Amino acid sequence: MNKSLQYISSAVFGVAVFLYWILLHPYALGLQEQNQLFLFTSDYFLERIVIAGGLADYISEFITQFNFLPYLGEILMAVIFVVFQRSIAKAVGRDDLYAFSFIAPVMMLIYMGDIYVLLSYLVALIISVQLCICYCKWKGFVWTAIATVLGYWLIGPAVFVFTFFVCIKEKNIRSMILIALALLAIVISKLTYLHQYPWKTVVFGVNYYRKAVTVPAMQLVIACFILMIPVLADYLPRLKKVAGILIYVAVFVVGALTLHLTYKKDIVEIVAYDQLVRHEDWDGILKRAEKYQPDSDLASVSINLALFMSGRGADFPEFKQFGTTGLIQPRVRDFISNSSSCEVFWRLGMINESLRYAFDTQESLVNNRKSGRWTSRMAECQILNGRHDVAQKYLDILDHSLFHRKWADEHRKYLRNDEEIASDNVYAYLRSVRYKEDFLFFYPEMDKMLAKLYYENNNNYLAAWYYKAWTALKPLNANDEETFTGNSHAN
Amino acid sequence: MMKKHLLATLTLISLALVSCTRETVLREELPDIFPDYIGVTIPAEIAPLNFDLPEEYSKVYARVTDPKGNVITAKGDYAGFNVKKWHEITAANPGETLTVTVAGYKDGRWEQFRPFFIYVSEYSLDDFGVTYRKFAPGYETYSKIGIYQRNIHNFNEDPIVEGTLLPGQCMGCHTANATSPDEFLFHLRGKHGATIVQKDGQRKWLETKTDRTIGRTAYSYWHPSGKYITHSNNLVHQLFWTGNNDRYIEVYDEASDVIVHDVDNDQFILSPELMTEDFETYPAFSSDGKTLFYCSAPKVQVPAQAQDLHYNLCAVDFDEETGKIGTQVDTLINAYAMKKSVTMPRPSYDGRWILYSFADFGCFPINHKESDLWLLDLQDGSTHPLDRANSPYCESFHNWSSNSRWILFSSRRGDNLYSRIYIAEIDDDGNASKPFLLPQKDPSFYHKTLFTFNVPDFTRGKVKFKTSTAYKEAFSDERTHIKVE
Numbered sequence: 020m021n022k023s024l025q026y027i028s029s030a031v032f033g034v035a036v037f038l039y040w041i042l043l044h045p046y047a048l049g050l051q052e053q054n055q056l057f058l059f060t061s062d063y064f065l066e067r068i069v070i071a072g073g074l075a076d077y078i079s080e081f082i083t084q085f086n087f088l089p090y091l092g093e094i095l096m097a098v099i100f101v102v103f104q105r106s107i108a109k110a111v112g113r114d115d116l117y118a119f120s121f122i123a124p125v126m127m128l129i130y131m132g133d134i135y136v137l138l139s140y141l142v143a144l145i146i147s148v149q150l151c152i153c154y155c156k157w158k159g160f161v162w163t164a165i166a167t168v169l170g171y172w173l174i175g176p177a178v179f180v181f182t183f184f185v186c187i188k189e190k191n192i193r194s195m196i197l198i199a200l201a202l203l204a205i206v207i208s209k210l211t212y213l214h215q216y217p218w219k220t221v222v223f224g225v226n227y228y229r230k231a232v233t234v235p236a237m238q239l240v241i242a243c244f245i246l247m248i249p250v251l252a253d254y255l256p257r258l259k260k261v262a263g264i265l266i267y268v269a270v271f272v273v274g275a276l277t278l279h280l281t282y283k284k285d286i287v288e289i290v291a292y293d294q295l296v297r298h299e300d301w302d303g304i305l306k307r308a309e310k311y312q313p314d315s316d317l318a319s320v321s322i323n324l325a326l327f328m329s330g331r332g333a334d335f336p337e338f339k340q341f342g343t344t345g346l347i348q349p350r351v352r353d354f355i356s357n358s359s360s361c362e363v364f365w366r367l368g369m370i371n372e373s374l375r376y377a378f379d380t381q382e383s384l385v386n387n388r389k390s391g392r393w394t395s396r397m398a399e400c401q402i403l404n405g406r407h408d409v410a411q412k413y414l415d416i417l418d419h420s421l422f423h424r425k426w427a428d429e430h431r432k433y434l435r436n437d438e439e440i441a442s443d444n445v446y447a448y449l450r451s452v453r454y455k456e457d458f459l460f461f462y463p464e465m466d467k468m469l470a471k472l473y474y475e476n477n478n479n480y481l482a483a484w485y486y487k488a489w490t491a492l493k494p495l496n497a498n499d500e501e502t503f504t505g506n507s508h509a510n
Numbered sequence: 511m512m513k514k515h516l517l518a519t520l521t522l523i524s525l526a527l528v529s530c531t532r533e534t535v536l537r538e539e540l541p542d543i544f545p546d547y548i549g550v551t552i553p554a555e556i557a558p559l560n561f562d563l564p565e566e567y568s569k570v571y572a573r574v575t576d577p578k579g580n581v582i583t584a585k586g587d588y589a590g591f592n593v594k595k596w597h598e599i600t601a602a603n604p605g606e607t608l609t610v611t612v613a614g615y616k617d618g619r620w621e622q623f624r625p626f627f628i629y630v631s632e633y634s635l636d637d638f639g640v641t642y643r644k645f646a647p648g649y650e651t652y653s654k655i656g657i658y659q660r661n662i663h664n665f666n667e668d669p670i671v672e673g674t675l676l677p678g679q680c681m682g683c684h685t686a687n688a689t690s691p692d693e694f695l696f697h698l699r700g701k702h703g704a705t706i707v708q709k710d711g712q713r714k715w716l717e718t719k720t721d722r723t724i725g726r727t728a729y730s731y732w733h734p735s736g737k738y739i740t741h742s743n744n745l746v747h748q749l750f751w752t753g754n755n756d757r758y759i760e761v762y763d764e765a766s767d768v769i770v771h772d773v774d775n776d777q778f779i780l781s782p783e784l785m786t787e788d789f790e791t792y793p794a795f796s797s798d799g800k801t802l803f804y805c806s807a808p809k810v811q812v813p814a815q816a817q818d819l820h821y822n823l824c825a826v827d828f829d830e831e832t833g834k835i836g837t838q839v840d841t842l843i844n845a846y847a848m849k850k851s852v853t854m855p856r857p858s859y860d861g862r863w864i865l866y867s868f869a870d871f872g873c874f875p876i877n878h879k880e881s882d883l884w885l886l887d888l889q890d891g892s893t894h895p896l897d898r899a900n901s902p903y904c905e906s907f908h909n910w911s912s913n914s915r916w917i918l919f920s921s922r923r924g925d926n927l928y929s930r931i932y933i934a935e936i937d938d939d940g941n942a943s944k945p946f947l948l949p950q951k952d953p954s955f956y957h958k959t960l961f962t963f964n965v966p967d968f969t970r971g972k973v974k975f976k977t978s979t980a981y982k983e984a985f986s987d988e989r990t991h992i993k994v995e
Contacts, residue, residue: 215672378649382652459749
């Protein structure tokens with residue numbers, strides 16, 4: 020395959036990657052940005068680098084922060100995937116096998132449709148393949164040994180792609196020492212700095228996947244696809260042009276089939292709604308819902324909020340409803356289920372509930388990441404609650420980020436300054452419509468709490484609307500009167 | 511000694527030069543330092559009390575002088591003292607006063623503040639350090655949680671066990687036997703829950719749920735012999751305050767009992783006196799092991815009447831030889847009559863005092879801003895608040911040093927949310943000194959951290975916990991089931 024055709028195919032792949040994120044997983048990259056808070060501090064760097072794979076993690080989080088801006092994340096992903104594909108092609112070094120270099124990137128692209136997959140695995144693989152390229156240029160045992168050990172620490176077990184690549188190329192006993200070295204690096208890491216991690220995590224990567232101690236098969240399959248090519252390069256005779264085209268077709272077919280089998284449209288939509296709520300794009304939510312509404316109460320939470328916020332509250336019956344949990348979710352321990360409910364509470368003036376849901380959503384990031392979105396919301400809640408020292412702590416943290424700094428600086432004026440809070444339309448309104456009395460929140464009695472909210476401030480039309488919607492969707496229960504708040508607080 | 515004098519002289523000269531050449535402004539007021547170490551009492555050889563001035567001061571200069579004229583200094587972005595020199599000057603001055611002079615650099619000149627004093631106690635604090643649990647303070651979810659130990663003579667912190675090792679499981683309180691690093695337990699919550707008891711290098715993963723008790727064990731306390739542990743069984747719930755700015759969470763028990771656990775025989779000893787319809791919780795053995803203290807509240811309908819939960823401090827006899835619990839219950843503090851609540855009794859190891867939380871109501875004072883620390887004098891039955899240790903914010907989760915001369919506790923006085931560890935001296939009359947915040951190398955640590963310090967305790971030595979097999983042991987679900995007597 021001539022060079023220009025290679026460039027064209029890579030460029031087409033880059034465009035396909037861009038369109039994949041725009042069309043098939045819109046807003047998914049925004050969610051990834053939401054689930055981390057990259058800080059320009061030495062502490063942040065050190066926290067990453069003391070863990071095996073920390074450099075890959077740091078680089079990936081640095082890149083992911085740019086997902087905050089529309090389209091930039093998608094463009095960056097296109098570039099990264101093309102770099103990945105070109106790196107594999109370069110490491111293999113045979114023009115006639117160029118089409119094979121798309122297999123692993125296509126699989127990786129589909130794999131990243133899973134919202135738990137972190138960019139750090141792709142970054143680690145790219146670095147590992149770059150090491151393979153270096154090996155092709157400068158063969159030598161000493162530096163490959165050092166790169167294996169150091170590589171494990173910096174990019175994690177993805178360094179095995181490099182290690183096995185060298186073994187495949189060398190085909191001698193000495194190269195097996197590299198595998199022994201990599202394994203030794205794992206054992207030493209586990210017994211020293213990583214002793215607070217299970218073996219499985221240490222062996223398969225601390226931060227490649229957001230769920231702890233989970234190793235999806237795809238993670239290994241992709242690594243195998245990368246390593247498959249140097250093996251083919253060693254044993255396959257030179258391919259004819261037609262074969263190259265057939266491989267392209269095969270890659271396309273296998274990729275499309277895998278995508279079809281793994282694509283989860285409802286999750287894609289829920290993620291999209293979440294991000295649209297984040298950016299208050301109420302019309303955007305309703306337009307999507309009118310085209311396709313997922314069978315999910317999670318989606319309903321966003322749709323129902325959008326209905327009221329866009330002045331289309333009366334259209335409520337026109338959308339599929341899923342009971343009261345489609346209005347406000349009970350607390351769920353993950354990083355997406357409660358996000359729209361958190362926004363509902365915020366707009367209702369139920370500040371403490373918004374704070375709770377924001378906190379629990381952020382803390383559901385099991386890899387101990389924080390979130391710019393939720394830290395900002397927590398800071399706002401603490402400002403309204405008068406806990407300015409805590410709010411300042413959050414603002415100071417946001418101040419070290421690239422894209423949340425401006426927001427944090429703009430909100431410093433509210434710290435310990437009641438006049439500024441009172442002069443802000445949103446904050447003044449929320450303070451005016453929140454509860455006047457203290458009582459214990461009790462989800463099963465949401466209707467009573469909403470009624471109380473409206474009763475205490477008749478300008479809280481959102482509370483009235485949610486009350487009506489709640490009573491309309493609530494299943495009838497003969498024992499309704501025997502309730503907790505009925506005995507105590509929220510009468 | 512000559513070296514010290516020379517150093518002191520040079521320091522004074524340098525300070526004088528600084529004063530002369532850069533027009534040092536002398537300020538009448540005390541410096542606004544963080545942490546507030548002004549007038550605190552410290553044990554010798556504690557970690558240096560590093561501190562900082564407000565943000566407008568770009569540099570800090572601090573000079574510590576003892577009565578003999580020895581001097582140590584610190585200069586930089588904050589006052590960070592050399593650990594060895596700090597130990598030397600504090601070890602050389604038990605019962606003496608150290609004078610601290612502070613200057614801050616602002617707008618191109620130094621401002622020197624009125625000196626303040628730090629008192630070095632004549633009582634030592636020889637324990638290795640403190641243990642605590644760390645997590646983000648909030649509601650029901652923690653992305654990272656762990657039990658840690660910190661050497662209080664320097665700044666080294668090590669994890670004992672972290673959530674990364676046992677993912678998805680929540681860790682309860684680390685409970686040592688009178689600060690012993692060799693006898694401790696902690697509870698693991700979650701799908702693979704257990705009570706992990708480590709004694710003499712052996713550890714057991716216990717299933718503490720039985721058909722004769724109401725649930726798994728919660729709050730625990732070791733018998734001084736190490737042969738028994740007393741636990742409470744609590745059906746814990748939490749609800750969330752929704753309308754007010756001041757309080758967020760209310761933890762209450764739907765039911766609770768107290769039991770005794772025979773450690774060597776993996777057996778529970780039950781007593782009808784400690785398993786009544788009322789709520790019994792927070793048990794603790796006396797230092798001689800002959801009395802079992804606990805808190806008890808008359809039953810009310812929860813959560814509707816959660817604000818009517820008032821816990822008394824009670825006591826029953828305990829016979830170490832037979833493992834028998836007495837039948838005569840004594841009420842030591844009738845908090846119910848005062849419409850108050852006594853919780854978390856912690857007897858001093860010398861048998862003289864009980865340190866406890868005193869709040870308006872409920873069993874979980876950490877969420878009660880009004881919660882203060884009080885002492886019960888076991889010699890005469892009198893009680894009094896630890897005025898100098900308390901603050902307008904919550905104080906709770908407290909315990910004694912091994913020599914019973916120091917207490918530590920967590921307090922939210924910093925920002926009304928994040929608990930931090932404070933240490934205070936208790937004198938012969940039961941008065942607390944002004945407590946000092948557990949020092950950190952960088953004083954801004956507390957502002958930056960998103961962790962709260964919870965359930966602190968002293969530890970005489972470094973706790974050893976074998977992490978290499980912990981994951982397998984936890985997730986195998988192989989448990990020793992507790993028998994009931």
